[in-house]
Amino acid sequence: MKAKRLVSAVLATAMAFSCAVSASANDSRVGEWLSYNIYHQNGLIIATKPYLVGDTNRDGKINVTDVTVLAAYLNGKKCLPGDYGFYAADTNLDGKRNITDLENIAAYVKGQKK
Numbered sequence: 001m002k003a004k005r006l007v008s009a010v011l012a013t014a015m016a017f018s019c020a021v022s023a024s025a026n027d028s029r030v031g032e033w034l035s036y037n038i039y040h041q042n043g044l045i046i047a048t049k050p051y052l053v054g055d056t057n058r059d060g061k062i063n064v065t066d067v068t069v070l071a072a073y074l075n076g077k078k079c080l081p082g083d084y085g086f087y088a089a090d091t092n093l094d095g096k097r098n099i100t101d102l103e104n105i106a107a108y109v110k111g112q113k114k
């Protein structure tokens with residue numbers, strides 16, 4: 001478990017650097033399909049996986065459940081479901097998962113219902 005968290009932290013750091021030029025605090029990417037890389041321990045990319053930004057529970061949809069999953073993570077009550085959920089939760093690609101990401105997903109869900 002600790003090793004997996006470390007890998008996620010390293011990948012998040014790498015992602016923060018790669019996205020630093022284009023991302024801003026409120027640049028919501030919810031609803032877009034992006035991809036993340038899975039690295040071998042030698043540093044080479046062994047797979048590239050697609051993910052839907054904002055789909056924190058990995059069911060292919062963005063709805064109130066994703067808000068609930070991220071809220072539980074931010075409150076320290078639950079882990080995000082795997083690498084997919086970890087990446088999907090960072091809606092503005094700043095390398096952090098926080099209240100801004102929660103607001104971005106909530107705003108997207110609210111916009112869908114209208």
Ligand SMILES: [Ca+2]
Nearest residue numbers: 055057059061
């Ligand atoms: Ca979902």
Ligand SMILES: [Ca+2]
Nearest residue numbers: 090092094096
């Ligand atoms: Ca973020």
